[in-house]
Amino acid sequence: MKPSPILTVKDLSVVFPDSNGGLHALENISFEVCPRDFICFLGPSGSGKTTLLKILASLLQPTTGEINFSGNRRPEVGMVFQQSNLMPWRTVMDNIKLPLELDGVGESEARAKASEMIDLVGLNGFEDSWPRDLSGGMAQRVGIARALIHDPDLLLLDEPFASLDALTRERMWTELSRIWQAKQKTVIMVTHSINESLFLADRVLVLTQRPGKIKLDVEVDLPRPRKDDIRYTPHFGKLARKLRDAIE
Numbered sequence: 716m717k718p719s720p721i722l723t724v725k726d727l728s729v730v731f732p733d734s735n736g737g738l739h740a741l742e743n744i745s746f747e748v749c750p751r752d753f754i755c756f757l758g759p760s761g762s763g764k765t766t767l768l769k770i771l772a773s774l775l776q777p778t779t780g781e782i783n784f785s786g787n788r789r790p791e792v793g794m795v796f797q798q799s800n801l802m803p804w805r806t807v808m809d810n811i812k813l814p815l816e817l818d819g820v821g822e823s824e825a826r827a828k829a830s831e832m833i834d835l836v837g838l839n840g841f842e843d844s845w846p847r848d849l850s851g852g853m854a855q856r857v858g859i860a861r862a863l864i865h866d867p868d869l870l871l872l873d874e875p876f877a878s879l880d881a882l883t884r885e886r887m888w889t890e891l892s893r894i895w896q897a898k899q900k901t902v903i904m905v906t907h908s909i910n911e912s913l914f915l916a917d918r919v920l921v922l923t924q925r926p927g928k929i930k931l932d933v934e935v936d937l938p939r940p941r942k943d944d945i946r947y948t949p950h951f952g953k954l955a956r957k958l959r960d961a962i963e
C-alpha cells in the first residue's frame with residue numbers, strides 16, 4: 716500500500732510583477748510527495764526550479780495554488796543551494812553548527828550534533844578547516860551537513876553539484892544516495908542533468924520552458940543501490956531517452 720503523502724501541491728502558479736503584465740514563472744504545478752521519496756525536478760534554465768524550491772521552503776509566496784503538508788505543523792526544511800553559501804570566517808565545524816546556534820542550542824550539544832554530521836558526510840579531520848581551503852565537493856558536503864543538522868522532514872537541493880567537475884559530481888551522487896538511505900529523508904532536488912536525476916531519484920518530473928509546467932512524470936524503476944555503471948544498461952538508456960525527448 717502506498718503511504719499517504721507528506722506534501723501535496725495543487726495548481727501552484729507564480730507570476731512575478733513586471734512592466735509587461737507579469738512574468739509567468741510557474742503554471743499549474745501539482746504533485747504529491749510521500750515520505751522518503753527522492754523526487755527530481757528536471758528542467759531547462761528559467762523553468763522555475765529555484766522558484767519552486769523557494770516556495771516549498773517558505774522563502775516565497777505563490778501567486779495562486781495550495782501547498783499542504785500532512786500533520787498540523789509546518790515541516791522542518793533543510794535547503795542546499797547551488798553555491799555552498801558558507802561563511803568564510805567560520806570553520807567547517809562552526810558553519811555546520813550555525814543553525815543550532817541560531818536556535819539557542821547549547822555549545823556542547825551543538826558540537827556533538829555537528830560532529831555526527833561531519834561523520835555522515837565524510838569530512839572527519841577537516842573540522843577546523845576554513846571554507847577557502849576546501850574543494851568544491853567538500854564545500855557542498857558542508858552545505859549538506861548544515862542542511863541536515865536540524866534533522867529536517869524535507870531536504871531541498873538546488874542543483875547542489877552543478878559547479879563540480881564530472882568525476883566529483885558522480886562521486887557526490889553515490890554519497891548523497893548513501894546519506895539519503897542512511898537518514899531516510901524525503902528529498903526534492905532540482906537539476907539540469909538527466910543522468911543525475913536518473914541516478915538519484917525515485918521519480919523525475921520534467922518542467923517545460925517558462926512558464927514551468929509539469930510535462931512528464933516518470934517513475935525511475937532502476938534497482939538500488941545504483942552503481943556508476945548503471946547508466947550503461949538498456950533500461951537507463953530508455954529512461955534517459957524519454958526524459959530527453961520531453962525536454963526537447
Ligand SMILES: Nc1ncnc2c1ncn2[C@@H]1O[C@H](COP(=O)(O)OP(=O)(O)OP(=O)(O)O)[C@@H](O)[C@H]1O
Nearest residue numbers: 731738740758759760761762763764765766767925
Ligand atoms: N524574484 C524574482 N523577481 C522577478 N523574476 C524572477 C524572480 N525570481 C525568478 N524570476 C524569474 O522567474 C523565472 C524562473 O526563475 P528560476 O530562478 O526559478 O529558474 P530556474 O529554473 O531555477 O533556472 P536556472 O536553471 O537557471 O537556475 C526566470 O525567468 C527568472 O528571471
Ligand SMILES: [Mg+2]
Nearest residue numbers: 764765766873
Ligand atoms: Mg535555479
